[in-house]
Each structure stands twice: as C-alpha cells, then as structure tokens.
Amino acid sequence: MDPYAQLPLPDAARPRLAELAALLREWNAKLNLVSRTDIENLEQRHIAPCLAPLKFLKLAPGATVLDVGTGGGLPGLPLAICYPEAKFLLVDSTAKKIRAVTDIAQRLGLTNVEARPVRAETLTGHFDFVLGRAVTALPLFVSWIKARLRPGAQHSLANGVLIWKGGDLTAELADLGVEPRQRFFLEGFFQDEYFKEKYILHFAAEDLARARPPRPPAQP
Numbered sequence: 001m002d003p004y005a006q007l008p009l010p011d012a013a014r015p016r017l018a019e020l021a022a023l024l025r026e027w028n029a030k031l032n033l034v035s036r037t038d039i040e041n042l043e044q045r046h047i048a049p050c051l052a053p054l055k056f057l058k059l060a061p062g063a064t065v066l067d068v069g070t071g072g073g074l075p076g077l078p079l080a081i082c083y084p085e086a087k088f089l090l091v092d093s094t095a096k097k098i099r100a101v102t103d104i105a106q107r108l109g110l111t112n113v114e115a116r117p118v119r120a121e122t123l124t125g126h127f128d129f130v131l132g133r134a135v136t137a138l139p140l141f142v143s144w145i146k147a148r149l150r151p152g153a154q155h156s157l158a159n160g161v162l163i164w165k166g167g168d169l170t171a172e173l174a175d176l177g178v179e180p181r182q183r184f185f186l187e188g189f190f191q192d193e194y195f196k197e198k199y200i201l202h203f204a205a206e207d208l209a210r211a212r213p214p215r216p217p218a219q220p
Contacts, residue, residue: 001044003043003044003047003048004017004043004048004051006055006189006190006191007048007051007052007054007055007189008054008055009051009054009082010082010084013081013082016081016108017043017047017078017081019107019108020047020077020078020081020104020108021042021043021047023103023104023107023108024042024072024073024104025039025042027072027100027103027104028072031096031097031100033071033072033073033097033100034046034072034074044192044194045194046074047074047078048190049075049164049186049190049195049198050074050075050078050079050133050164051075051078051079051082052184052186052189052190052200053075053079053162053200054082055184055189056156056157056182056184057155057156057157057162058155058156059083059085059086059128059129059155059156060154060155061085061086062085062086062087063083063085063086063087063128063129063155064086064087064089064126064127064128064129064150065079065083065086065087065088065089065127065128065129065130065131066088066089066091066120066123066127066129066130066131066145066148067079067088067089067090067091067130067131067132068091068120068130068131068132068135068141068144068145069091069092069093069120069132069133069135069136070090070091070092070097070098070101070115071092071094071097071133072097072100072101073090073100073101073104073105073115074133075131075133075164076088076090076101076113076131077090077101077104077105077108077110077113079131080105080110080112080113081108081110083112084112085112086112087112087114088112088113088114089114089115089116089127090105090113090114090115090116091115091116091117091118091119091120091123092115092117093117093118093119094117095117097117098115098116098117099117101115102115119144120144120145120148121143121144121145123148125148126148126149126150127148127149127150128150128152128154128155128159129155129159129160129161129162130145130148130149130160130161130162131161131162131163132145132161132162132163132164133163133164134164134165134166135163137172137175137214138163138165138169138172138173138175138176139172139175139176139211139212139213139214139215140214141161141163142161142176142178142203142208142211143211143213143214145161146205146208146209146211149161149205149208150205151205151206151209152205157181157182157202157204158181158202158204158205158206159204159205160181160202160203160204160205160206160207160208161201161202161203161205161208162200162201162202163200163201163203164198164199164200165198165199165200165201166197166198166199167197168197169201175212175214175215176211176212177210177211177212178203178207178208178210178211179207180201180202180203181202181203181204181207182201182202183199183200183201183202184199184200184201184202185198185199186198186199186200
C-alpha cells in the first residue's frame with residue numbers, strides 16, 4: 001500500500017522520502033525518535049500525515065517556516081523535501097535529537113533546513129508559519145511562538161500556525177480564546193480510521209495576537 005497515494009507529491013520527492021524513512025529507521029535504532037512499537041508504520045502514520053499540508057498549502061518562494069518541538073524532524077523534514085523553495089528552522093530542546101535531525105538533513109542534501117537545540121521561547125526573528133505536532137496544550141504553545149509570527153497573506157493560507165492535534169479540544173480552545181480559521185481532518189485525507197479525530201488546525205497570525213495567556217499551573 002502506497003502511504004502517499006492521496007497526496008500531490010512533487011515528482012522528485014518520492015525517492016527522497018524513501019531515503020528519509022531509511023535514515024529515520026537507522027537513527028531510531030540508536031535514539032528513540034519515533035516510538036519503537038510503531039516504527040513499522042513510520043511512513044503511513046508519521047511521515048504521510050506530516051505531508052497533509054500539500055493538500056491545502058501553497059507557499060510562495062522564500063517562505064519561512066519554524067517547526068517547534070521537531071523531535072526526529074517531523075513534520076519539518078518531509079515538508080522541507082516537498083517545499084524546496086521555503087526555508088525551514090527546526091528546533092527542539094533535546095540536543096541529541098537535533099544532532100540526529102542535522103545529520104539526516106545533511107545526508108539528504110537539504111540546504112533549506114537548519115536545526116537548533118533551543119527552546120522556542122528563546123528564539124528571535126519572524127516566520128510566515130509555525131508548525132507543531134503533538135507538542136503541548138494550545139495556550140502554552142501559542143504563548144511560546146506568537147511573537148515569532150509575521151502577519152501576512154501572500155500564501156494560499158494566511159500566515160500563522162499549523163498544529164497537528166487530536167481528540168476534543170473544546171477546553172483548550174476556550175482557554176486560548178481564539179478559534180482556528182480552518183480544521184483539516186486527516187481521516188478524510190487518508191481514508192484510514194487510525195486518523196479518526198486527528199486533524200491539523202490553522203490559526204491566522206492576526207487572530208493569535210489576541211490569544212489569552214496560559215493559565216498558571218495549579219498550586220499543590
């Protein structure tokens with residue numbers, strides 16, 4: 001079964017995605033980048049959903065993208081393969097994961113990728129899009145990155161956040177005080193029940209400017 005059958009992949013991307021999967025498996029034997037109980041489903045359940053934006057996002061040349069909490073380079077590395085004219089910064093606070101991501105990017109020849117072992121809230125600069133995949137609760141995530149967003153609308157979606165989430169987000173969205181512009185359901189893209197109640201949310205940068213700060217942690 002072709003994990004990418006439902007995606008409009010660029011012609012040159014497929015062999016590089018196969019190489020990415022091989023390198024992730026190589027590194028995963030040394031460092032837990034993807035759950036070892038699920039590594040056999042790497043392409044179908046990890047790489048393919050990272051590429052769902054190909055169905056709805058067209059980036060103008062020179063677009064800048066920040067991937068926060070990238071872990072093993074997901075979603076940033078697959079997207080960098082498929083959007084070669086965009087520039088990607090992948091960050092994670094775990095230095096050993098960034099060493100793996102840097103090695104993979106170099107071996108793939110991805111000159112549009114930089115990886116740094118830093119926390120998102122310490123970054124400077126501005127980006128057209130910020131990505132997050134199962135990072136943390138929405139209010140906290142937005143508090144880390146909203147100052148890094150560059151408002152604008154030169155791409156097919158307004159500049160902002162794309163975040164991969166699942167389940168009932170009613171409480172998180174109420175705490176955030178901002179609704180997503182769009183919700184893209186992964187089950188519909190891949191016709192696979194594994195993706196039921198999993199989706200990508202798009203928040204526009206201009207909307208997130210009014211997001212509420214996260215609640216302080218409860219006192220013991």
